[in-house]
Amino acid sequence: MNVAEIQAALGQIYALPNGRQKAERLELLATAAKAVEDRSLEAEVLLTLIRAYEYSAERDRMPVVFGRLLRIHDDFPAEVGPLSHTIHWTLKWMSYSLVCNPAVPLATTYRWLDELQNRYRQRGFSPRPVLGLRALLAQNLGDQEAAAAAMESSISAPRDEMADCDACERNDWGTWRARAGDDAGALDFWAPVISGERSCAEEPHRVLAKALLPLLRTGRTEDARSAFLRGYSLVRHNVSLRESVGHHIEFCALTGNEARGLELLNEHASWLTEEHEEVSQRVGFVSGVIVLLRRLAMLGYGGILIGDRTLGTTLARLEQEIGELCARYDARNGSTVFSERVAKRLAQEPLVNRLPLGIPATLPQPAGHTVPAPPKRTDATLDDLVVEARRLSETRHPHADGAWERVAASAGPLPETVAAEVEHSRAIAQLNSDPGAAYDALLAVADRFSGLADTAKALAARAAAALARFQTGDRTGGEALAESVTAQAGSAYAAGELTSGEYLTVRRAGPLIAMAALGQRENPAEAELRATRALVEAELAVAEELAVTERTAMYHDLLARIFFALGDADGARAHLKAAVTDYVEAGQPWRAADPAALLGELALRDDDPKAAEDFASKAVAYGGDLLPHDQAAQLSSLLVEAISRQPGRERDLVGAALSAAARWDGLSEPDTLHTTFTAARAYHNLERHAEAVALFEDVMPRVEIPYDAPVIAMTRKQYGASLRELGRHREAAEQFLKGAELVQDNSDERVMYAELAWSAAQALQYSGQTVEAMAAYQRAALLWTELGQLTPRVRCLRSAAWLLRWMGEPDSEEHRESEQPGIAEMRAVLTELEGLAERSPSEEVLAELAETREQLEQLIEYDDYDYDDYDDEKADE
Structure with missing residues (x-):
């Protein structure tokens, strides 16, 4: 092959995809290039072959080829001179490949690092990149001391043309610290890359991925989420x-x-x-x-x-x-x-x-079967299980029933007392689903406890049976049984057979039946409300006298609901606050979640979102993982609403909204989508457009579910604006146009329609769809005219004039003797503004007049004007 044939073949090979075939073609071409007299051409072929090895995972082949390339460079400096910079830059990257390649022996790696260091020193280059590679090799060998010394020397060495960009270097520095277990130090090095202050073709892509876990481990949860949302789309x-x-x-x-x-x-x-x-x-x-x-x-x-x-x-x-x-x-x-x-x-x-x-x-789900639950602890003894079940029962813990079922499932026969407690738990669990069966079971278990001489549990079971009888529809029978068992409890308490807590547990049957009776009426009579209030207040007084806080908490909770029904909001608030305090003091914080949530709703109703947030946050914390899924979801939405009403809280709103979306998942798709959109909008308002787009992309296909047309249009407008900020103009135009279609026939949304048409025009223009952009500018200008809005109308017309000029053929024969495209349109805008300035010389008119005159001059001198500098369409932002 001669020089021309080699050059032609090299041009064809450039277009091939990376892989073994491309490398083989270049290997043959390198052999041919060696036989011709053009050493510069041979060097170019070898450089291309080295890159092919790098991108086809054959980096262990690179040293032999690079040795040949360096000999050519040293023997024929005049011919190869123009490639010298590229050769020494590539030598650095080949050395990096050797450090990371287990197929290359350490001796070979050290020899090439020495070669790189010597050549850089001979040519006056800084040792900065060489020291960085030595630090990387030391890290791989586990020599942290040598790694630290080399990296610190690299960082302090001067930068020059052979140094990697600052973003890439910071990637390496942070990786060094992360491998040493210093998450904070790594994040300090990575900070300018994470923030976007430093970037390149592959950064912040790589740093965002590496920073995910260090951010989480250092407590920067929101930043970790942001790094995921920003970073994944990049890689x-x-x-x-x-x-x-x-x-x-x-x-x-x-x-x-x-x-x-x-x-x-x-x-x-x-x-x-x-x-x-x-x-x-x-x-x-x-x-x-x-x-x-x-x-x-x-x-x-x-x-x-x-x-x-x-x-x-x-x-x-x-x-x-x-x-x-x-x-x-x-x-x-x-x-x-x-x-x-x-x-x-x-x-x-x-x-x-x-x-x-x-x-x-x-x-x-795996085909054919369900996913088994993770294994539970199996090393607990029966005594351990019983102690735990009794502890949970004493505090009315939501997991008490499950604890008794674990007792029931334990191997071997249960002691009689424990067996009775298991039956009591099961009977209580039936109260709502099958009160008749619960009634029979509770009386039976009460007799069982009596036979065991456990008066407290026997009376508690009969009190629960009274409530079950009421729930079967027999209010008279339920109330009579409650009155009877309360009298028995009074006698037993006086005889010292019950504790204060056990006594009050039995007494609660009457108040609970009265409250349940109120709940069965849509609008109970005021007399009945007041009678029930008196009954509950009397029980509260007894509980306060006996200092049993879990009972005072319950009665404050019940009274709050009665006060609401009586229209006394202030009284209800007082009882809710007392209930929260007493539930927490009694060691039952999960029961404080309901009254705290009600206080949050009241605060929102009173337009006090900060207080609402405090109450909602406490409710979430009190409930923890013990609340039913729907209640936890509603609490999360309450918190989102409270935060959303406070200006400047967008960052906090993101986390709250996404947490709410997770809790609504599987319960309500509209709520899941709505709270996710809330987070996306919060990111948009924070100008965190990459994160906003990541969320919008997830939920936009289902935007019709939670919203009506005008809100969907606004959402598409925000999504499009974030896409535009990321330079994704074609996608932005699609969102603006879809939003405009939704409101084009809505007479109440003409301003939004005009704004969307204008935004679509700009996005179409920057995505190269000039014909469509022209139509959109003209449509937007017409809409602004109908709305009587001068400034946006004039700016749309000026943009259209520039677009015409840009689309035209300034040197074509038909335009040589006439005005260039766009100039007549700009003159028409100027003439209109001059007329307005004479009739109504407002500040707005004069400002637009001056801007139009300046742009007309620029338009006339279009050949010397950089169109990309034109930013009139941004003047409204």
């Missing part, structure tokens, strides 16, 4: 950033988002079986996947399919692969440092129970 489907995808999958596994992690994995399932890729990237990706798969297997999902294999089978294969890869690194490094680092990563436990990240995802 998604980018094969050269597969290690970063692995970090995002791992983050999902450790934050209670296993279903979302599985979604991410399924999007990249083809990567699980790909071969011939860069080994360190493979380790990073597969390690993150194994963390997720182990977590799913522990939760009982080993049978679900990933591709055409079960999760368990996939996990076993990947664990074998990662073991083999780690063994290669250990063999190369002469230590187990690498495998120990990976093993520590794979053994991580979740850092939080649940960190909501957007629309909740759902794990699939």
Whole structure:
């Protein structure tokens, strides 16, 4: 082959995809290039071959080719001189590949690092990048002292043309500190990259992925969520950033988002079986996947399919692969440092129970069977179980019934007293579902306790039976039984057979029946309300005299509801606050959640969102994981509403709204979507547009569910604006146009229609859809005319004039003797404004007149004007 043929072949090879075929073609071409006289051409072919090896996971082949390239460079400096900078830059990246490649012996790696250092020193380059590579190698070998010395020297060395960009360097510095266990130090180095102050083609993509867990471990939960929402879209489907995808999958596994992690994995399932890729990237990706798969297997999902294999089978294969890869690194490094680092990563436990990240995802059910619940503790003795069940029962804990069922399920016969307590628990559980059966069971268990000489439990069971009898529809019988058992309790208490708490437990039957009777009436008579109030107040007085706070709390709670029915809101508030205080003092904070939530609703009604937030937050904290799912969801929405009414609280609103979305999942799709949209809008208002777009993308396909047309239009407007800020103008235009369609026939939303038409025009213009943009500008101008809005109308017309000029052919024959396109339109705007200025010289008119004159001058001098500098369409922002 001659020089021309080699050059032509090289041009064709450039277009080939990376892989073995491309490398083979270049290997043949390198042989041909060696035979011609053009050493510059041979060097160019070798450089291309080195890059092909890098991108086809054949980096162990690079040193031989690079040795040949350096000899050419040294022997023929005049011919190869123009490529010298590229050769020495590529030498740095080849050296990095050698450091990370277990197929390259350490001796070879050290020799090339020395070569790099010598050549940089000879040419006056800073040792900064060389020291950074030595620090990386020392980290891989487990020599933290040498790593620290080299990295600190690298950081202090001067920057020059061979240094990586600041964003990439900060990635390396932070990685060094993170591997040393210094999360705070890593985040300090990464801070300018995370904030967007420093960036490049692959940053902040990689840093955001690496920072996920350090942010979480240092308590920066909201920042960790933000890094996920911003970062995943940057690395998604980018094969050269597969290690970063692995970090995002791992983050999902450790934050209670296993279903979302599985979604991410399924999007990249083809990567699980790909071969011939860069080994360190493979380790990073597969390690993150194994963390997720182990977590799913522990939760009982080993049978679900990933591709055409079960999760368990996939996990076993990947664990074998990662073991083999780690063994290669250990063999190369002469230590187990690498495998120990990976093993520590794979053994991580979740850092939080649940960190909501957007629309909740759902794990699939394995074919043919349900997912088993995680195993419960089985080493407790019967005595341990009974003690725990009694403790929970004494505090009216929601898990008391379950504790007694664990007692019932224990091996061996139960003692008679314990068996009676189990039956009592089961009978109480039937009160609402089958009060007749509960009544019979409670009387039977009362007799059983009497036979055991347990007066307190026997009377408590009969008191509960009175309530059950009322619930069967026999109010008279229920009240009579309650009165009878209360009298018996009084006698037993006087005889010292009951404690104060046991006595009051029996006495509550009467007040509870009275309250239940009120609840059966839609509008109870005031006389009945006042009679019930007197009864409950009398019981409250007894409870206060005997200092039993769990009973005073209950009666304050009941009185609050009676006061509401009587129209005494202030009295209700007082009793609610007393109920909250007493429930907490009695060690039953979960029962304080209801009155605290009611206080929050009252505060919102009184337009005091800060107080409402305080009460709602306390209610959430009091309830913890003990509240029914629907009650927890409603509390979360109350908190969202309270925060949303406070200006400047958008950051807090994000977390509250996403937590609410997670709680509504499976209960109410409209509420799930609404709270997720609330979080997206909060990010939009914070100008955190990447996070906003990530959430909008999740929920926008279902926007019609929670909203009517005008609200959907506004939501699309916000989504489009965030897309525009990210430079995604074509997608932004689509959102603006869809929003405009929704309100185009709504006479009450003409301003929004005009705004959306104008925004669509700008987005269409910047996405290169000039014809559509022109039509949209003209439509927006007409709408602003109908609305009598001068400034936006004039700006739309000026934008249209510029667009005409830009679309025109300034040097065409038809325009040589006439005005260029757009100038006549701009003159028409100017003439109109001059007329307005004479008739009504307002500040608005004069400002637009001056701007139009300036833009007309620029339009006339279009050949010397940079169209991209024109920002008239941004003047309204």
